[in-house]
Amino acid sequence: MASNWFRFAAPASFYPTAGRLIPVFWILTGVCLLAGLYWGFFQTPDQLGGSNAQKEYYRIIFIHVPAAWMSMWLYVVMVGWAAIGLVFNTRLSFMMANAIAPTGAIFTFLALWTGSFWGRPSWGTYWDWDPRLTTELILFFMYIGYIALHSAIDDTRRADRAAALLAIVGLVMVPLIFWSVNCPDPNQCAALHQRSNLTQIEGNILFSMLAVTFGFWMYSFATTLMRLRSIILTREADNTWVQELLVKGDRA
Amino acid sequence: MLRVFWCVLLRDLTLALRRRTDVLTTLFFFIIVVSLFPLGVGTERQILQILGPGVVWVAALLASMLALERLFAADYEDGTLEQMVLTAQPLSLLVLAKITAHWLLTGLPLVLIAPLVGMQYHLSDDAILIMMVALLLGTPVLSLIGAIGAALTLGLRGGGILLSLLILPLYIPVLVYGAGAVTASGIDMADTRPYLALLGAFLVAALTFAPLASSAALKISIE
Numbered sequence: 300m301a302s303n304w305f306r307f308a309a310p311a312s313f314y315p316t317a318g319r320l321i322p323v324f325w326i327l328t329g330v331c332l333l334a335g336l337y338w339g340f341f342q343t344p345d346q347l348g349g350s351n352a353q354k355e356y357y358r359i360i361f362i363h364v365p366a367a368w369m370s371m372w373l374y375v376v377m378v379g380w381a382a383i384g385l386v387f388n389t390r391l392s393f394m395m396a397n398a399i400a401p402t403g404a405i406f407t408f409l410a411l412w413t414g415s416f417w418g419r420p421s422w423g424t425y426w427d428w429d430p431r432l433t434t435e436l437i438l439f440f441m442y443i444g445y446i447a448l449h450s451a452i453d454d455t456r457r458a459d460r461a462a463a464l465l466a467i468v469g470l471v472m473v474p475l476i477f478w479s480v481n482c483p484d485p486n487q488c489a490a491l492h493q494r495s496n497l498t499q500i501e502g503n504i505l506f507s508m509l510a511v512t513f514g515f516w517m518y519s520f521a522t523t524l525m526r527l528r529s530i531i532l533t534r535e536a537d538n539t540w541v542q543e544l545l546v547k548g549d550r551a
Numbered sequence: 552m553l554r555v556f557w558c559v560l561l562r563d564l565t566l567a568l569r570r571r572t573d574v575l576t577t578l579f580f581f582i583i584v585v586s587l588f589p590l591g592v593g594t595e596r597q598i599l600q601i602l603g604p605g606v607v608w609v610a611a612l613l614a615s616m617l618a619l620e621r622l623f624a625a626d627y628e629d630g631t632l633e634q635m636v637l638t639a640q641p642l643s644l645l646v647l648a649k650i651t652a653h654w655l656l657t658g659l660p661l662v663l664i665a666p667l668v669g670m671q672y673h674l675s676d677d678a679i680l681i682m683m684v685a686l687l688l689g690t691p692v693l694s695l696i697g698a699i700g701a702a703l704t705l706g707l708r709g710g711g712i713l714l715s716l717l718i719l720p721l722y723i724p725v726l727v728y729g730a731g732a733v734t735a736s737g738i739d740m741a742d743t744r745p746y747l748a749l750l751g752a753f754l755v756a757a758l759t760f761a762p763l764a765s766s767a768a769l770k771i772s773i774e
Contacts (some may be wrong), residue, residue, distance in 0.1 A: 440720040447716050451707050460771040461703045465717060468699055468764055475724045475753075 308389045310531045311540045317524045324521035328514050332412035335361060335510030336446060343503045358405070359417045367410035371405035373519060377445075378470045380462030382533065393459035394534070397449060398526035402519050404442035411435055434473075441469045455534060553623040555640045556648045563652035566625075573621065578660045585668050596673050603672030604733030607682060608689075608726050611661050614689060616718060618657040619697040620711050622649060623769070627705050636773055642766035650698045650762065658690030662707050674733070681736040688750040689729040694762035696721050700766035725753060 307313045308312035340525065345354070352544040377399040415425040418445045426432065445462050452458035500508070567574055588606045589599055626632040626649075635645050665686055669679035700718035704710040732746035 437720050437723060440716075441672045444720065447713055448703060451704070451709065451713050457771060457774070461768065464699075464764065464768050465703055468721070471760075472721050472724075529750060 302444075305387075305389070308387075308391050310391050310394070310535055311538070313391060314528060314531050314544075317528050321521055321524050321528075322527070324517045324524065328521055331510050331514030331517060335507045335512075335514055337512065338503065339507035343507065344501065356417065356420045359413050360509055363410060363413040363417055363509055365515045366413060367435065368512055369515045369519060370403055370407035370410050370435065372516075373399055374438060374441070374466075374470070374473075377403060378466045381466045385460060385467075385498045389533075390459075391531075393463065394527055394530045396463060397459070398523045398530055399519070400442055400446050400449075401526065402522050404439065404446065406515070406519075407435060407439040407442060411439065415548050424469060438473070441466075441473075445469070446540040489504050552640070552644060553700065556644055557650035559635075559645050560652050562667075563649055564655065567652065567656050573618075574656045575654055576659070577614050577618045577657045578664065580617060581661055582612050582664065582668070584610040584613060586671065589671065599672045600674065600737075603669070603674050603732040604678070605684065606672070607665065607668055607733075608730045611686060611690060611729075612693060612722050612726060613659055614661060614708075615693040615717055617711075618724075619694075619701045619714060619718070621697060622653050622701045623705055627773075632769070633773055636770060642769065643762035646698065646765045646769065647758075647762040648693050648772075650765070650772060653698075654691050654694040658686075658694055661690060662686045675737070677740055678733055678736045681740075681747075682733045683731045684747060685732040685750060688747065688754050689725045692725050692750070692753045692757045695757040695765075698765040699761060702765045702772060705769070706771040725750070728753075735757060755761065 309315060339358055343358070377396045380392045380399065383389065384396060411432070414435075416425065419425050445466050448465055449458045449462040452461060454501040532541060556679075585606060588602060592598060592602065612772060623632055626635070636642055638645070641693040662683055665683045666679050674682065677711055697718050700714050700721075703717065704714045728749050730744045730748070732743045735746060
């Protein structure tokens with residue numbers, strides 16, 4: 300069977316597929332979040348660390364870390380779609396990048412927000428100019444810049460391509476910005492985030508963290524596809540298939 | 552190729568020097584912003600010495616950003632830019648010439664006025680010297696990165712504010728190392744070398760990639 304790589308690049312053929320996928324992703328989101336949060340609240344130790352233990356409040360990690368991971372990952376995915384759009388000139392890729400941006404911005408904000416609530420009891424401050432906090436804040440600005448540029452340009456084609464280019468330039472800058480706020484000399488500035496890696500984390504905590512991350516990921520798919528469907532409808536409003544769809548009232 | 556570069560460079564410089572106020576406004580904006588800070592935070596010598604490097608760099612960022620709007624705007628309005636895109640010459644070369652002219656008119660004056668500003672903040676001679684070198688390396692990077700944003704926001708309503716939203720986050724590395732170099736000079740002059748080396752590296756990278764990105768952005772904006 301000759302498969303056509305670009306079959307789903309046409310908004311008309313992806314629209315119903317997206318509609319069928321959305322419930323699946325919502326169910327996966329629900330299952331993963333419930334499992335992850337249940338495990339995180341009831342199957343993990345009550346406190347962490349030795350002498351200066353973090354009590355119950357450390358559980359915010361189950362939202363904070365997955366949100367931070369997703370915020371970075373979604374930016375990469377967004378740039379990926381934007382680049383594909385620029386290379387292959389496919390409209391749907393730009394719509395995809397566009398649909399991802401708000402979800403990414405929300406996760407960035409969530410990571411900052413939960414982080415500052417976690418920082419208050421454990422570091423004694425809501426905000427500090429720690430490298431990771433600063434980079435996350437800048438990532439938030441980049442999402443806002445992308446959304447702002449896109450909405451400022453009336454011509455859709457130009458808006459798509461200009462915002463895509465900005466996102467790509469932004470991706471090149473992210474490592475630079477990260478290293479710059481991480482300061483050239485580690486002795487000069489203290490990082491509040493401790494160095495960590497996944498192998499050091501206690502098994503139950505790791506499990507629920509990964510489960511919530513997976514849940515957030517599925518949530519991103521669901522919301523992105525929902526947003527994508529409305530973007531498709533708005534942009535293709537003049538096409539026959541959309542008008543037939545509206546007449547039939549088919550919501551699938 | 553070199554002749555085209557010179558041609559565009561001289562044209563832009565001539566045009567700008569016929570309307571000198573534009574150039575001077577940027578410079579005076581820089582001086583006024585820098586002079587306002589001591590009035591706001593107090594005039595104690597120690598505070599000013601700590602704040603100085605950062606304030607100078609933030610003011611330089613804002614000044615170069617304000618001027619960016621004009622980088623392509625006039626040529627875009629009278630159609631010159633379209634002709635430039637259509638010429639057989641590589642667009643990135645023309646863009647590089649325009650950026651160079653822009654830097655000579657807005658970046659270089661900031662470098663030259665830096666000693667005056669340094670004295671306002673009671674910086675030592677060494678610190679002023681390092682500040683000038685850092686500005687000399689850093690302000691071209693600001694113009695180069697800014698050109699991408701200027702090309703993207705060409706002809707948009709509210710372009711100026713949008714431009715700042717897009718470009719200021721990208722200026723952060725230059726700000727951090729530029730101000731860092733001046734601060735480090737207060738401890739030991741040898742400490743400033745890594746900062747200056749990194750600024751130089753940014754300059755080389757920006758010189759290589761920014762004209763390409765700006766010309767891509769211009770093509771998107773014009774088509």
